[in-house]
Amino acid sequence: MxxxxxxxxxxxxxxxxxxxxxxxxxxxxxxxxxxxxxxxxxxxxxxxxxxxxxxxxxxxxxxxxxxxxxxxxxxxxxxxxxxxxxxxxxxxxxxxxxxxxxxxxxxxxxxxxxxxxxxxxxxxxxxxxxxxxxxxxxxxxxxxxxxxxxxxxxxxxxxxxxxxxxxxxxxxxxxxxxxxxxxxxxxxxxxxxxxxxxxxxxxxxxxxxxxxxxxxxxxxxxxxxxxxxxxxxxxxxxxxxxxxxxxxxxxxxxxxxxxxxxxxxxxxxxxxxxxxxxxxxxxxxxxxxxxxxxxxxxxxxxxxxxxxxxxxxxxxxxxxxxxxxxxxxxxxxxxxxxxxxxxxxxxxxxxxxxxxxxxxxxxxxxxxxxxxxxxxxxxxxxxxxxxxTTIAKAFSDDSIELLALALTGRRESAEGKPAPMEAGSPSGNDALWDIDEPSSEASPDEVGQEALKDAPAALVEEDDRERVFTDRLSKQMDAVRRAYGLSARETEVAEAVARGKTVKRIAEELFVSENTVRTHTRRIYAKLGIHKKSELIDLAQSISR
Missing domain, CATH: 1.20.1250.20 (MFS general substrate transporter like domains)
Known part of the structure; x- marks a missing residue:
């Protein structure tokens, strides 16, 4: 304050x-x-x-x-x-x-x-x-x-x-x-x-x-x-x-x-x-x-x-x-x-x-x-x-499904009656109103996370993203962010540095120039009062205890 x-x-x-x-x-x-x-x-x-x-x-x-x-x-x-x-x-x-x-x-x-x-x-x-x-x-x-x-x-x-x-x-x-x-x-x-x-x-x-x-x-x-x-x-x-x-x-x-x-x-x-x-x-x-x-x-x-x-x-x-x-x-x-x-x-x-x-x-x-x-x-x-995506989904979702008449006709002429439904599938009118639902093995949150995982980071709205801790280091770096006031971008760079990634790889992953990565690193070290990667890892481990 x-x-x-x-x-x-x-x-x-x-x-x-x-x-x-x-x-x-x-x-x-x-x-x-x-x-x-x-x-x-x-x-x-x-x-x-x-x-x-x-x-x-x-x-x-x-x-x-x-x-x-x-x-x-x-x-x-x-x-x-x-x-x-x-x-x-x-x-x-x-x-x-x-x-x-x-x-x-x-x-x-x-x-x-x-x-x-x-x-x-x-x-x-x-x-x-x-x-x-x-x-x-x-x-x-x-x-x-x-x-x-x-x-x-x-x-x-x-x-x-x-x-x-x-x-x-x-x-x-x-x-x-x-x-x-x-x-x-x-x-x-x-x-x-x-x-x-x-x-x-x-x-x-x-x-x-x-x-x-x-x-x-x-x-x-x-x-x-x-x-x-x-x-x-x-x-x-x-x-x-x-x-x-x-x-x-x-x-x-x-x-x-x-x-x-x-x-x-x-x-x-x-x-x-x-x-x-x-x-x-x-x-x-x-x-x-x-x-x-x-x-x-x-x-x-x-x-x-x-x-x-x-x-x-x-x-x-x-x-x-x-x-x-x-x-x-x-x-x-x-x-x-x-x-x-x-x-x-x-x-x-x-x-x-x-x-x-x-x-x-x-x-x-x-x-x-x-x-x-x-x-x-x-x-x-x-x-x-x-x-x-909206147009593609409008004609690919099976909320309303009409089977191809040519295939249905051939089936009926070959067998003399409609083809039987496969075991375990919906029957009667239910087959026409079959709506895809997430499987019972995956919660809605897990489904949403998988969707976000596949989308490019730059195109995912901020309010649709929640910080997900992939491992212990990810959680430790978040603690460093809150303690030292790092920005979201600085936290991403700090975590990448702690994982041993090269400047070139960090620049490619974050869509920035290598010079920008070096500048972020200098600012991070100045804010944290450290001088090398090993000190960054030690700080992250100590602050999360």
Whole structure:
């Protein structure tokens, strides 16, 4: 507990990230400019601004992800200027739009495009900084920055609007950009996730995509629904302000709750299980949308945006953990997953705007609700069911069995009567309704374990896996994990090392590079205060007594 209290003390990284988050909420969240005059927030202006901003936002994520794969040496540089220049220019153009009414549309569109590219660049740089730190330190800085950002954002409402508009680009932005430059100098670029050459470890990157695609689809579906809702927020700029406020409140509550629980126990999240739990409530709320007043739709958009903000926070943590565990460049993982999520958000925004603002379909809320229900239902199916397996099972299970007529006819003509049933088989109608059941010799748990044993580890959902102790050493290493706070990946590596497996074999079994295995081993030895394998075995034996 004392360790976590020390980690939670304010520091430059967390405070600078908080300034960035509060600035973003003032310019590109929720479909409004809360600190700019309402005469700049007509439906047409806001639509084209956010379309330009959202397009360059997801495009920047994809671009940097591809750059980290094909030219990793370029992404090893700080690149803060590459994000800071367009970000500052975007705000400058927005301020210019206040004074040049005739040029307001082109200024806002170009400003939105610059803000999107700069904001995406900063998000990627912050992610890299957080995940380059020791695991707990990086996640705590991310959480504390989220907490402080809500406080700073609410404080902006106490400052006159005319001052706030200039305060953001000329005070906040230089401060958090400078802090990012200073903190980035501490990044150890020798870590496997930065020193990795992706094209030499394609198998590792393919496995990363297999691990991530389901949780990515869940957040993408939520992004699509939030984009549709964002169109409703733009139609009512005043409502958009409440969307921003509720989003910040939700992030504040989520970050504080995680930190409070983390003080006394381990915190684990399964994105697929969370999505599975939320889908019934989400579908119900969307089905009710066409039948309730417009105010319900507006507040529902605020709730969706709040959940979406929390999902993005968890996505940052998950992608960072995968980068460390698999030794994959954080720009590749976060850039690719973020690009998909924000692309779906942009698509939902465009479709929702077309329906809401341009009157493509009336009543608009029916079509919007139908599209969002369809998106959530399809992703739920894809994430929790294998289409290929389902189709194969539909025509291979013998719950309903019809014997081939040609064979039956030949049998009856040869013998003059139906062929007798074999001894011990069901008779009469029971034969047609014979359902495979687990044999009495194997319990359901044993059957389930056998099924999991045959499945690739990367494709088995976490909530479907329980830690199984194969022998005494496996149980001893679990005791070491609990005593010294090893991560799940570190425990796997430690157990493999204790079994005498080579670095090459461990890398093959865990779908990581050999350099990543060596780094995990160094961290394990440092955490346990040991220097060689024999000491690891001795420690495991002593701690389990």
């Amino acid at each position: 004392k360790t976590l209290q020390l980690l939670m003390k304010p520091n430059i990284t967390a405070l600078a990230y908080a300034m960035f988050m509060a600035t973003n909420a003032a310019g590109i969240w929720g479909g409004v400019f809360p600190f700019l005059p309402f005469d700049m927030q007509s439906n047409a202006l806001l639509f084209w601004f956010f379309l330009a901003q959202a397009t360059t936002f997801f495009a920047t994520f994809f671009f940097v992800s591809g750059l980290s794969y094909f030219a990793p040496s370029i992404t090893a540089r700080p690149l803060v200027a590459g994000a800071g220049v367009p970000y500052f220019l975007g705000w400058a153009l927005i301020i210019g739009a206040m004074y040049f009414a005739d040029l307001r549309m082109p200024l806002l569109v170009v400003g939105g495009a610059c803000l999107g590219a700069g904001s995406a660049g900063f998000y990627l740089l912050w992610q890299r900084l957080f995940m380059a730190k020791e695991t707990s330190r990086g996640v705590v800085d991310l959480m504390m920055g989220t907490v402080y950002s809500a406080v700073i954002y609410f404080a902006l409402y106490l400052i006159p609007r005319a001052i706030t508009v200039y305060l953001i680009p000329f005070a906040f932005m230089p401060l958090f950009a400078l802090a990012l430059v200073v903190c980035s100098r501490e990044i150890d670029l020798s870590q496997p996730m930065f020193a990795d050459e992706p094209r030499k470890n394609r198998r590792v990157y393919r496995n990363t995509l297999r691990v991530l695609y389901r949780s990515g689809l869940c957040v993408a579906a939520l992004g699509f629904c939030t984009g549709c809702m964002r169109a409703a927020a733009i139609e009512q700029p005043e409502m958009g302000s409440y969307v921003n406020i509720l989003s910040m409140v939700a992030l504040l509550a989520a970050a504080c709750s995680i930190l409070a629980i983390w003080r006394s126990r381990d915190v684990k999240f399964n994105p697929l299980a969370i999505f599975r739990a939320l889908v019934p409530a989400a579908l119900t709320s969307l089905v009710l949308m066409p039948f309730l007043p417009a105010a319900y739709t507006q507040w529902l958009s605020a709730v969706f945006y709040s959940i979406y903000g929390i999902a993005l926070l968890l996505m940052m943590i998950q992608t960072g953990q995968i980068s460390r565990d698999l030794g994959v460049h954080p720009f590749f993982v976060y850039g690719l997953l973020g690009g998909v999520v924000y692309l779906m958000h942009d698509l939902g925004f465009v479709i929702g705007s077309a329906v809401e603002l341009w009157g493509i379909y009336q009543p608009a809320r029916i079509l919007l609700a139908l599209m969002m229900v369809y998106a959530l239902a399809m992703v739920y199916f894809l994430c929790h069911t294998s289409l290929k």
